[in-house]
Amino acid sequence: MSRIVQCVKLGQSLPGLTHAPFAGERGRRIYQQISAEAWKSWMGEATKLINELRLNPAETADRELLDAKMDAFLFGPGIAPPAGYVPPA
Numbered sequence: 864m865s866r867i868v869q870c871v872k873l874g875q876s877l878p879g880l881t882h883a884p885f886a887g888e889r890g891r892r893i894y895q896q897i898s899a900e901a902w903k904s905w906m907g908e909a910t911k912l913i914n915e916l917r918l919n920p921a922e923t924a925d926r927e928l929l930d931a932k933m934d935a936f937l938f939g940p941g942i943a944p945p946a947g948y949v950p951p952a
Contacts, residue, residue, distance in 0.1 A: 870898035872937050877901075889930075897937055905936050915945035 868879035877898035883890035884902065893902070912918060912932060918925040936942050 868896060868898055870901050871896045872901035872904075873898055893937065901937065905933060908936055908942065909933065911948070912945060915948050 865878035866881075867876050869875075870877050870879075875898070877900055880894055880897065880899050880902055883894040885893070897905075909929060909932075912929065913920065916928075918929060920926055920929065932942050
């Protein structure tokens with residue numbers, strides 16, 4: 864049976880994640896307040912950001928940028944696509 868959360872991103876009661884994506888407070892917050900569907904959406908956005916901005920998650924500055932974008936995407940007003948991004952045809 865799926866665990867249901869009130870997803871703050873999508874504004875609906877939806878199946879939640881099966882486990883926290885990170886250790887610590889950030890992971891607990893995502894686990895408790897973000898649906899699996901919203902998390903999947905974030906993973907697509909994160910991939911787009913990494914590719915378009917040529918980010919290296921091993922670099923502290925790039926990780927900090929991704930963390931800020933993740934917070935804005937999941938809990939805030941959302942994020943704009945990277946400058947110059949052209950969606951695939």
